[in-house]
Every structure is written in structure tokens, then in C-alpha cells.
Amino acid sequence: MLDFPQLDEPTVVRALLERARLEPEGLASVIVHADRPDEVYRTADLMGLAGRYAEHYHKQLGSGDRPVICVCLYHGIHLQAAFLGGILAGAIPTMVAPPSPRMEKEKYVDSFARMLGHIRPDYIVTNEAVGEALRSLRIDAFPAERVLDADSFRALSPLRGSLETAPGWGSDPSDVVLLQHSSGTTGLQKGVALGDRAVLHQVRSYGEVLRLSKRDLIVSWLPLYHDMGLIACFMLPMLAGVPVVTLSPFDWVSQPMLLWRKIKEYRATLCWLPNFAYSFSSKAVRDHHRDEIDLRSIRAFVNCSEPVMARSHAEFQERFGPFGVDEEKLLTCYAMAETVFAVTQSPIARAPRIDRVCQETLQREQRALPRETPPWVELVSNGPCIEGLELSVVDEKGRACPERQIGEILVRGDCVFSGYFRRADLTSAAFVDGWYKTGDLGYLADGELFVTGRKKDLIIIQGRNFHPGDLEAAVSDLEGVIAGRVAAFGQAEDETGTEILVVLAETRIDDPVAQGRLKLDIRNLIAQTFDCTVGKVFLVPERWLVKSTAGKVARSANREKYEALLRR
Numbered sequence: 001m002l003d004f005p006q007l008d009e010p011t012v013v014r015a016l017l018e019r020a021r022l023e024p025e026g027l028a029s030v031i032v033h034a035d036r037p038d039e040v041y042r043t044a045d046l047m048g049l050a051g052r053y054a055e056h057y058h059k060q061l062g063s064g065d066r067p068v069i070c071v072c073l074y075h076g077i078h079l080q081a082a083f084l085g086g087i088l089a090g091a092i093p094t095m096v097a098p099p100s101p102r103m104e105k106e107k108y109v110d111s112f113a114r115m116l117g118h119i120r121p122d123y124i125v126t127n128e129a130v131g132e133a134l135r136s137l138r139i140d141a142f143p144a145e146r147v148l149d150a151d152s153f154r155a156l157s158p159l160r161g162s163l164e165t166a167p168g169w170g171s172d173p174s175d176v177v178l179l180q181h182s183s184g185t186t187g188l189q190k191g192v193a194l195g196d197r198a199v200l201h202q203v204r205s206y207g208e209v210l211r212l213s214k215r216d217l218i219v220s221w222l223p224l225y226h227d228m229g230l231i232a233c234f235m236l237p238m239l240a241g242v243p244v245v246t247l248s249p250f251d252w253v254s255q256p257m258l259l260w261r262k263i264k265e266y267r268a269t270l271c272w273l274p275n276f277a278y279s280f281s282s283k284a285v286r287d288h289h290r291d292e293i294d295l296r297s298i299r300a301f302v303n304c305s306e307p308v309m310a311r312s313h314a315e316f317q318e319r320f321g322p323f324g325v326d327e328e329k330l331l332t333c334y335a336m337a338e339t340v341f342a343v344t345q346s347p348i349a350r351a352p353r354i355d356r357v358c359q360e361t362l363q364r365e366q367r368a369l370p371r372e373t374p375p376w377v378e379l380v381s382n383g384p385c386i387e388g389l390e391l392s393v394v395d396e397k398g399r400a401c402p403e404r405q406i407g408e409i410l411v412r413g414d415c416v417f418s419g420y421f422r423r424a425d426l427t428s429a430a431f432v433d434g435w436y437k438t439g440d441l442g443y444l445a446d447g448e449l450f451v452t453g454r455k456k457d458l459i460i461i462q463g464r465n466f467h468p469g470d471l472e473a474a475v476s477d478l479e480g481v482i483a484g485r486v487a488a489f490g491q492a493e494d495e496t497g498t499e500i501l502v503v504l505a506e507t508r509i510d511d512p513v514a515q516g517r518l519k520l521d522i523r524n525l526i527a528q529t530f531d532c533t534v535g536k537v538f539l540v541p542e543r544w545l546v547k548s549t550a551g552k553v554a555r556s557a558n559r560e561k562y563e564a565l566l567r568r
Contacts, residue, residue: 002207003214004240011196012177012239013087019241020047027243031077032262034251041077043241046084048158049077053085056148057123061091067122068179069093070115072130075248078150079224080234082125087177094119094179094191095225098126099133100250104546107557109137119179119191119421127151178235179421180227180337191421192337201414202231202340203239205387209345210270210300212236218244219268221252221259228304231341232272256284260293267297272333274552275305276484278312279476282319283483296324300348304333305552306440306451309473310354310378327351334382334449338417338436339389344449346383353381355450359530363464366406368443368450377470381448389413392435393444406443408455410435441467457555459490461499466532468555474529475505480518482506485545487558491535491567500535501526504558504566507539515539538566 006018024044031039061067069086071093073079079095086093096115099108124142126134127150134140177199179191218237222229237244245266251258259281262268273281278301285293303313313330332352334344346352356376357368368379385391393407394400401407412435419427430437441458442451453467460466468488475486485506490499503522509515519537526534546557 002204002212002240004207004212006241007200007204007207007239009200011175012199013090015200015239016047016084016087019043019239023241026241028238029077029080030243030245030266031075032245032247032251032258033075034248034255034258038245039077045158046077046081049081049153050084050088052153052158053082053125054088057085057089057091060145060148061089061122066175067091068119070096070119070121070124072096072098072124072126072134073150074098074127074129075246075250078127078153081153082148082150083178083224084238091123092176092179094121094181095230096181097223097225098130099137102250102543105137107546109139112139115181115191118423122146123148125150176418176421180230181225182337190423190426193418193421194340195418198340198415198417199231199235200239201388202342203236205389205415206232206236206342206345207240209342209348209386211348212240212242214241216242216269216299217266218242218270219247219259219263219266220244220272221247221249222272222274223249227335227337227341228272228274232302232304232335236341256281257289257292260285260289260295263298264292264294269297269299270302271298271300272302272304275303275309275312276552278303278316279309279483282312282315285319290323293320293323295320298325298329300329300331301325302331302333302345304335306334306382306442307453307467307469308332308352308380308382308451309469310380311473311477313352313380332380332382334451336438338430338438339411339413340415340417342386343389343391343411343415344383344385346381346448352383353446353448355379355381355445362406363466363530366465368404368406368445368452379450379452381445382442382451383449384447385413385449386415389415391444391449393442398432401443404443404445406441406452409438409440409442409449409451411438412436454555457489459488459499459501461490461501461532464532466501466530468553471501471503471526471530471532472553474525475503475522478505478518478521478525480507480509480514480521482508482542485542487545487553487555489555489559489562501532502536502538502559502562503534504538504540504545504562506542506544508542509539538562 006015009015026043028043028046029041069091071082083093125148176193177196182190220233224230317327328349328351332346333342335341358371359375359377361367361369390412392410395407439455441453441455457468471488472486476483487504491502522537523534546554548554
């Protein structure tokens with residue numbers, strides 16, 4: 001049983017206030033910057049600063065309809081406090097990604113504009129650094145009186161009086177307490193409305209599966225405008241009372257050793273990572289870093305990218321095994337914004353199951369039949385459902401699939417979202433008979449879920465089905481290809497009446513002869529590994545491909561970019 005009494009409270013606000021009352025001097029948040037000392041905040045510090053934001057929101061916005069507050073800040077304590085302050089004020093806060101050099105400007109501007117149109121925020125919290133970046137993109141959609149400069153809060157001391165007077169403390173458990181965004185090229189796609197009951201049930205149920213305790217400490221570089229960062233690495237520790245050490249995602253990319261140093265320094269126990277981070281970390285850490293790494297304190301690294309790649313786990317375990325990472329510490333989770341976060345979780349202290357299945361049957365019949373000898377496809381289990389959620393896998397006619405038959409994954413239960421904010425059209429289309437249609441493909445085996453890919457991304461060539469993630473992972477391993485920077489998708493071909501396979505791969509190679517050899521290597525690899533002919537291969541420069549906030553290849557966006565710039 002969880003030993004966090006605040007989680008018995010009926011609302012998120014009450015749970016936050018109870019944590020502040022029970023342990024005001026407890027460690028809440030450590031903010032890590034690569035170029036200066038860590039900033040350490042107690043619960044009273046963070047909640048007191050959040051109280052100042054709540055006071056300001058209430059003063060500026062009054063007590064009428066609940067306002068929507070858009071927090072658009074870079075990494076730091078004010079990002080956290082401004083969001084929590086929105087909850088304390090009885091508003092509806094949401095995190096959105098600030099501009100970054102790694103985002104395509106046109107895509108960011110388009111997504112930001114659509115976000116404004118869909119959720120219609122009443123207030124935006126930013127600062128001079130973010131404001132200047134937005135203005136450089138010609139984004140200036142808010143009147144001055146609706147913009148809060150977080151820099152002005154730096155001189156204010158935390159609220160030291162009782163937080164019980166916070167306007168939002170008596171909110172109804174059925175209310176929407178926060179918005180997060182479904183994954184897209186900038187994280188600004190659709191506002192996912194989450195109620196108090198859903199958020200608290202997620203924290204309680206997920207915490208039970210993780211065996212969360214007061215001895216835990218979470219470390220994360222994940223951005224808070226994505227569900228993995230916002231829920232697993234911010235709201236869960238904030239509500240449960242578990243300290244969290246956070247790094248900027250930009251610092252992590254440029255200095256990946258920073259994460260391992262902080263795990264060693266703070267004796268961290270839990271860390272969530274998308275699948276690409278396992279391969280990236282395995283390659284980025286060098287032998288001369290050995291004395292700086294000690295991962296024995298970690299209970300679990302949790303992989304929340306679906307589908308999970310068995311090869312990524314194997315590489316990670318081989319690289320970091322000498323530092324305290326055995327295969328039982330590499331766990332998996334199936335998660336999405338629409339269910340707050342986790343749907344499934346592989347059990348603690350047990351390596352996830354790996355299914356070796358017949359490649360031919362998988363491609364032609366969409367069945368995952370076990371195979372004793374190669375050629376096989378390795379699929380990693382995402383574990384069983386957490387308490388309060390149900391899974392169903394259905395075929396194209398909505399009929400339940402038998403075990404090991406691939407179909408669309410449906411979810412229902414206590415953690416499912418209230419709907420897409422102010423988008424009744426999208427909400428009604430997302431449900432069938434009370435089940436949320438995830439758009440993901442997978443199968444059930446012995447009570448555990450195996451995710452195989454996205455329904456809309458499935459490539460069908462001459463009656464055989466290919467999941468782009470498998471193709472991308474294979475190509476990504478080739479020398480000359482930038483790891484994790486590959487996109488594969490189908491292109492309709494009128495002459496043959498089928499799709500052809502298109503592969504885009506980033507490379508730093510600029511010699512035409514060497515590029516020609518690499519293209520041939522890609523074609524041969526896919527032919528030999530998947531018995532599939534590649535229709536077109538394009539080598540593109542570094543950072544050409546569009547990725548989502550979760551680090552996943554944004555295939556729809558890359559297909560659009562290909563159609564506009566490369567198709568001929």
C-alpha cells in the first residue's frame with residue numbers, strides 16, 4: 001500500500017495543500033543547469049512560489065468562468081510554480097513548448113496558432129527570453145494585459161501564509177484540473193482535458209505498480225509539455241511527495257553525461273526514457289566516463305515509447321551493466337496523454353517479456369505466432385493494465401480479436417480523459433461504446449500488451465504489412481546513418497496498385513560516391529532482413545527530419561515534407 005496520505009484527498013488541489021502541510025521542509029524539486037550550481041527547493045519554497053502565481057492569476061482574472069492559463073517557459077522553477085499556481089487558483093493550466101532551434105519554425109508557428117484557436121487561453125505566462133523568441137517568429141497574439149512576465153516574480157518571496165485561501169482549493173472532483181497535449185511535432189496538437197479523479201486515480205494506481213515509496217527520488221530531462229515529463233516526472237512526484245531532479249532537455253542532448261552524474265550524486269531510484277534515449281545514451285557515453293557513473297541506486301528505467309525495441313534495451317544493458325543496470329531494471333510502459341499517462345506497466349524487478357514471432361505470419365496475417373528459430377521478429381511486452389483500466393484489441397469491424405491477433409487497441413476506465421478541450425467533434429470521433437480508440441496496433445498474450453505500431457502508419461506492400469518502426473530501427477544501425485533519424489512510410493503507386501516503401505535517412509556524409517554506397521546498403525539491408533524491396537531512398541542532412549516532443553519520428557509531417565520537397 002502507498003504511504004502517501006495526501007493521495008486520499010478528493011482533488012488535486014487538496015492533495016497538494018496536504019503535502020505542503022505534512023512536509024513543508026521536505027525536498028521537492030532540484031533544478032539542474034549545466035552552467036551553474038543546482039537550485040534546491042523545499043516543498044514550502046515551491047508551493048509558496050506557486051501561491052504567489054495563484055494570487056496574481058486570481059487578482060487579474062477574477063472569479064468568473066475558469067480561465068485557461070498557458071505556461072510557455074524554458075526549464076526552471078518558475079515553469080513548475082506557474083503551472084501549480086494555475087491549479088491552486090482554480091484555473092485550467094497547460095504547458096506548451098517554447099520555441100527551440102530544434103523545431104521547424106513553420107511547423108511550430110502553425111501548431112502554436114492552432115493551439116490558440118482550439119483552447120483559446122485567457123492568459124499566457126512567459127518571460128523576456130521566450131517572448132523574444134516568439135516575437136522573432138512573428139507570434140504576438142496576446143494583448144499586454146493578458147501576458148504575465150515570469151521574470152517579475154524573481155524578486156518576490158514565496159507566500160508564507162496559509163495556502164488554504166487559494167481560490168481553487170474547493171474545486172469539484174469532476175472539474176477539469178489541467179490540460180496536456182497529444183503528441184505532435186511540437187506538442188501543441190489537441191488539448192487533452194483531465195479531471196481530478198482521473199489524475200489522482202492515475203497517481204495512486206501507477207504508484208502502486210511502481211511500489212513508490214518515500215525513499216524514491218526521480219531524475220528526468222524530459223520536457224514538461226509532454227505527458228511523460230508532465231505526469232510521470234512532475235505531477236506524480238508533486239502529488240505523492242517524492243523529490244524530483246530535473247534537467248533541461250537541451251542540456252541533456254548536448255551533455256548526456258549530466259544525467260548519469262545527477263543519478264550518482266542524488267542516488268536517484270526512478271528514471272523514464274523514450275526508446276531513442278537508450279540507443280543515444282549507449283553511444284554517447286565514452287569509456288573515459290567510467291569513474292563518473294554509478295547506477296546501482298536505480299530501481300527502474302522505464303521505457304515509454306511504443307513500440308519498445310528489444311535491441312535498444314540489449315545495447316543499454318550491455319553498456320551500463322558494469323555500472324549497476326541489469327535487465328530486471330529495464331521496464332516498459334504503454335502510455336498516452338488521453339489516459340493521463342500509463343495504461344500498462346511491466347512488473348517491477350522483472351525483465352519485460354520478449355516475444356519472438358514468425359515474421360512471415362506477422363506481415364501477411366497480422367498474427368504474432370511464436371517461433372523457435374530465426375528468422376523472427378522480437379516484440380517487447382508493455383506489461384499488463386494498471387488498476388482501473390481495461391484493454392480490448394479489435395479488428396476493423398470492431399470485433400474482439402483472439403490472443404496474438406493484431407488489431408486496434410481500445411482503452412476505458414478511471415484514468416481516461418474528459419475529452420478534447422473545446423473539440424466536441426474530435427471527442428465524439430475518439431470513442432466507441434465508451435472505449436477510447438487509441439489508433440495504436442497491438443495484441444494481447446497471457447494478459448500482457450504488445451504494441452506493434454500506429455494504425456495510420458502501417459505500410460502495406462503486395463498484401464504484406466510492415467511496421468515502419470522495425471524498418472527505421474534496422475536502418476538506424478547502419479554506419480553512416482545518424483542513429484534515430486530515419487523515417488519510413490508508404491507511398492501509393494497507381495501503376496502497380498500497391499504502395500512502395502520510401503525511406504528517408506539523415507547522414508553527415510556529403511561525398512556523392514559514399515552516399516551512393518549508403519543508399520545501396522539501405523536497400524540491401526531491408527531486402528535481406530524483411531524480404532521487402534525499397535521503392536525510394538533519400539539521404540537528407542542532419543536535423544532535416546521532423547520529430548515529435550516525445551522524440552518519435554513524426555511520420556505524417558515527414559511524409560508531407562517529402563511530398564513537398566523530394567517527391568518526383
